Amino acid sequence: MKHAIAIVCLPKRFITQEEYEREKAELEKLQQEVFQTDGDPWAAMIHNSRLASRRKRCLSIIQRYETQTAAPTLPMELHVVKIGDIAFASNRFELFMDYMHRIQARSPFEQTFIIQLAATPGMNGGTYLATERAAANKGYSASLYCNQVSPEGGQKLVDETVRILKDIH
CATH class of the missing domain: 1.20.5 (Single alpha-helices involved in coiled-coils or other helix-helix interfaces)
Structure with a gap:
């Protein structure tokens, strides 16, 4: 482990x-x-x-x-756990499925579970993390009220999660 x-x-x-x-x-x-x-x-x-x-x-x-100008980024605690050839990766968001699929498709593990809405309780906790397509189309839960992080931040979350998955594999 x-x-x-x-x-x-x-x-x-x-x-x-x-x-x-x-x-x-x-x-x-x-x-x-x-x-x-x-x-x-x-x-x-x-x-x-x-x-x-x-x-x-x-x-x-x-x-x-x-x-937003003084604090342009949102720090997020990311956990990745390896148990045999299975991995768990946590984040504080309710991800649009595209992000979860991107992580799972690029993961070196046999199976990768994405644990959402983890780590930050209360009003500063999880929000939706919309894709670029959803944000552009103002799709369900892709509004300024529901998203603290940009679609670029979503892709960065994918890339960092995959990087850590590969590091601990």
Whole structure:
């Protein structure tokens, strides 16, 4: 059995000036909406939950834009474990299948398992990691709200994972 750990710094999915301005305007609009305090409690809970969630999403994009130049990469702890001719590789993301298949196709092991959404709990934990094609087409979970890391970062994750798999094989 072998176990390798690496910190991989992945390029973030940058927020554009246009996206930033749009989110600021949307947040300003949402700040004008009030939380419901009367009427049907169930309807109020749903309204208030959606309003709080939408505000938080806008705020997270604004904060990402304001910090992205100072911190253009996202450090991620990568674990690779070898047990005989089987390997396990972990990451903090919910990968689009293309990335998992790229790793498995290039792995020197008989079988390679990709362990997703591992290592970082809570709000700073796993997000979707969209491919370039999905990001370009604004596919499911390929939006700025769902992706901290760029498709280039996804390919870097693939390359670094494969490099470590080959190193411990």
